[in-house]
Amino acid sequence: MPNDADIFETLRQELRRGSLILAVLGQLRSEHYGYTLRKALGDAGVEIDEGALYPMLRRLEAQGLLTSEWREEERRNKRFYRLSDEGRAVLDRLVEEWTRLNASVDAILKG
Amino acid sequence: MSDLIERYLGAIARELSERQRADITAELRDELMSQIEGREERLGRPLTEGELEGALRDFGNPVVVAGRYRRIPHLIGPQIFPFWWQTTKVTMTVIAAVYVVLIVLALLTQGPHERDVPSPVLVLGFTFGVITFGFALIERYGNPEKLARRWRPDGLPPAGGKTKGRFEILVEMGMTAVALAWWSGLIHFQNTMPGTGGLQVDLAPVWTVWFWPILAYMVVELLVNAHALLRPARVIVNSGLAVARNLAGAAILYNVRLDGHFVEVSSPTLPLDVLARMQASFDRGFNFAIGVTIAVFLALAALEAWRLRGHVVSQSGAPAAA
Structure with missing residues (x-):
C-alpha cells in the first residue's frame, strides 16, 4: 500500500507534468542544446531529468513547436533547439491559459 | 572508461528503431559526456571507474531510457x-x-x-x-x-432488476456452448454406465429426427444471450426473443416426448429381460425429465412475457405493473 510520501510524490509529478512543457517552451525562446537547457531550467528552479527532457524535445519538435539543428561546439556535435514560429504562437496561448488557471486556483486556495 | 560509455550507449541503441538510432544516441552521448565533464570539473580530477558506473546508473537503465522515445x-x-x-x-x-x-x-x-x-x-x-x-x-x-x-446514454441497461444479470447470461452461454459442442460431435462423453456390467446407453432415433431443430435452437439460444449481453438496453427485444426461444424449446421437446422412446440400452453381458426392464425404466425417467424441462421452458417463457409486459408498459409512459 502506498505511503503518504509515495502519494505526495505521484501527485507532485502529475502537477509538474504540464508545467514542465510550458517551462521548456519558455526557455527555448532562446537557443539551447539539451545540457544547457537542463542547467538553465535547473537554475530557474525547474529541475527536469534527462530521461524526461530529451523525449519531450523530440515530441515537441515532431509537433512542429521546435526546430533543431546539429552544430559543433566545444569540439562536440550538439543539437540546438529553438522555438518555431508555430511554437511561439502556441506558447503565447498556453501562457494565457496558465495565467488564467493560476489566478483561479490561487483564488480557490486563498478563499 | 570510454568503453563503458560505448557499451551503455550501444545498449540504448539496440532498443531504438534504426531510423532514430544514430540521432538519439549522438544526443545522449553529448548529454552524458557533458554530465561527466561537469562532475570532473567539480571534483578537479577524472572520475574513477566506480563513479562512472554510478553516473551511468543515475542516467537510467538503457531499456527504460530507450523506452521513453517510443511513440x-x-x-x-x-x-x-x-x-x-x-x-x-x-x-x-x-x-x-x-x-x-x-x-x-x-x-x-x-x-x-x-x-x-x-x-x-x-x-x-x-x-x-x-x-x-x-x-x-x-x-x-x-x-x-x-x-x-x-456509447449512448439510452443504450445503457435499465436500472431496475427486471432483466437477466450479466453473470447469469455468461454462465448460460458457457453451458450452451458445451451442449452445442457435444450435440455437434465436437466432444464426446462416455456412454457406458460404470458398475452395470457394460450397460451402454445410446440416443434413440427420435433425437436424430430432431437433430437440426435442436442444433438450431442451441445456436439461437447463444445468439439471443449474446444480444442480451451486448445490447442490454433493448429490453423489449431481449424479452421477446427469450419468450420465443423458450416456447421453441418447449415445442421441440413436446414433439420429441410424443415418441415415448428416448434411449437405447444394450449390454454384452446382461440378460434380455433385465435389459427390457432397464429400457422401460430409462424411457419412463426420460419421459418425466423431458416433461419437467418442458414445464421449466413454459415457466421461463411466462416469466419473460411478464417482464416484456412490464417493459412495454413502462416504455409507453404508463406506470409499470408491479
Missing part, C-alpha cells in the same frame, strides 16, 4: 484499458463456465475424453493473448478516443 510507450493505454479489462473478464467468465460444466460432466460420466478438450490453462492463456494482441493493435493503429466515445 506509444505502453501495450494497453489508460484510454482502452477499461475496454480490454471488460472484454477479458466477459470472455474468461464464459470459458470458465464451459470448463466448470465440463468438469462436472467428467465427474458424472467419466468423460469427455481428454483428447477432445484442450487444457483450460492453454485455452485461457491463448484467449488472453488474442484479446491483448487485438487491443494492442487498436492502441497502436486505431483510435482509442473514438472507442471511448462510442
Whole structure:
C-alpha cells in the first residue's frame, strides 16, 4: 500500500507534468542544446531529468513547436533547439491559459 | 572508461528503431559526456571507474531510457484499458463456465475424453493473448478516443432488476456452448454406465429426427444471450426473443416426448429381460425429465412475457405493473 510520501510524490509529478512543457517552451525562446537547457531550467528552479527532457524535445519538435539543428561546439556535435514560429504562437496561448488557471486556483486556495 | 560509455550507449541503441538510432544516441552521448565533464570539473580530477558506473546508473537503465522515445510507450493505454479489462473478464467468465460444466460432466460420466478438450490453462492463456494482441493493435493503429466515445446514454441497461444479470447470461452461454459442442460431435462423453456390467446407453432415433431443430435452437439460444449481453438496453427485444426461444424449446421437446422412446440400452453381458426392464425404466425417467424441462421452458417463457409486459408498459409512459 502506498505511503503518504509515495502519494505526495505521484501527485507532485502529475502537477509538474504540464508545467514542465510550458517551462521548456519558455526557455527555448532562446537557443539551447539539451545540457544547457537542463542547467538553465535547473537554475530557474525547474529541475527536469534527462530521461524526461530529451523525449519531450523530440515530441515537441515532431509537433512542429521546435526546430533543431546539429552544430559543433566545444569540439562536440550538439543539437540546438529553438522555438518555431508555430511554437511561439502556441506558447503565447498556453501562457494565457496558465495565467488564467493560476489566478483561479490561487483564488480557490486563498478563499 | 570510454568503453563503458560505448557499451551503455550501444545498449540504448539496440532498443531504438534504426531510423532514430544514430540521432538519439549522438544526443545522449553529448548529454552524458557533458554530465561527466561537469562532475570532473567539480571534483578537479577524472572520475574513477566506480563513479562512472554510478553516473551511468543515475542516467537510467538503457531499456527504460530507450523506452521513453517510443511513440506509444505502453501495450494497453489508460484510454482502452477499461475496454480490454471488460472484454477479458466477459470472455474468461464464459470459458470458465464451459470448463466448470465440463468438469462436472467428467465427474458424472467419466468423460469427455481428454483428447477432445484442450487444457483450460492453454485455452485461457491463448484467449488472453488474442484479446491483448487485438487491443494492442487498436492502441497502436486505431483510435482509442473514438472507442471511448462510442456509447449512448439510452443504450445503457435499465436500472431496475427486471432483466437477466450479466453473470447469469455468461454462465448460460458457457453451458450452451458445451451442449452445442457435444450435440455437434465436437466432444464426446462416455456412454457406458460404470458398475452395470457394460450397460451402454445410446440416443434413440427420435433425437436424430430432431437433430437440426435442436442444433438450431442451441445456436439461437447463444445468439439471443449474446444480444442480451451486448445490447442490454433493448429490453423489449431481449424479452421477446427469450419468450420465443423458450416456447421453441418447449415445442421441440413436446414433439420429441410424443415418441415415448428416448434411449437405447444394450449390454454384452446382461440378460434380455433385465435389459427390457432397464429400457422401460430409462424411457419412463426420460419421459418425466423431458416433461419437467418442458414445464421449466413454459415457466421461463411466462416469466419473460411478464417482464416484456412490464417493459412495454413502462416504455409507453404508463406506470409499470408491479
